[in-house]
Amino acid sequence: MKLRSWLSVMAVALTVFTVQAQEMTEEAIKERIKPVGSVNIAGAEAQAASGNGGARSGEVVYNAACVACHGAGVLGAPKLHAAADWQPRLDARSLDGLWQNALNGFNAMPPRGTCGNCSDDEIKAAIEYMIEGI
């Protein structure tokens, strides 16, 4: 009887410990992913490329936040540097109209392309990069 209750206490303690250890690991992973993806690499590249006080270049923002859909045209997203995809939109709304839609979301296009830490100007730079040379 005594041994049994001791065992159940140990079982509960182990469970609690395991759950806590898992939570800490997830937190640690999130912390590790965040600076690498969004600040350190992207920010450093952008500063090197543009030198404009820390704003990321359009290319860096595109590769971090837009390529997943705009690279292959997922869900009908206009593709990188594809005039046939972009020109009709530019004719209809001009760059400012596209910019507003990118900030606010537009059909399957999520607001800011889900880039929560992108400034308005960084979103604009990413659009300018996507339509460059069309």
Ligand code: HEC
């Ligand atoms: C989850 C997929 C997805 C991501 C990520 C995404 N887009 Fe889009 N985007 C779309 C889709 C789909 C459309 C086409 C919407 C339509 O015309 O119905 C679109 C359209 C646009 C348009 C055209 C809007 C217009 O008025 O015609 C712009 C500009 C744009 N995206 C910018 C961006 C930028 C900048 C990023 C990255 C910061 C980004 N998108 C990330 C899916 C995405």
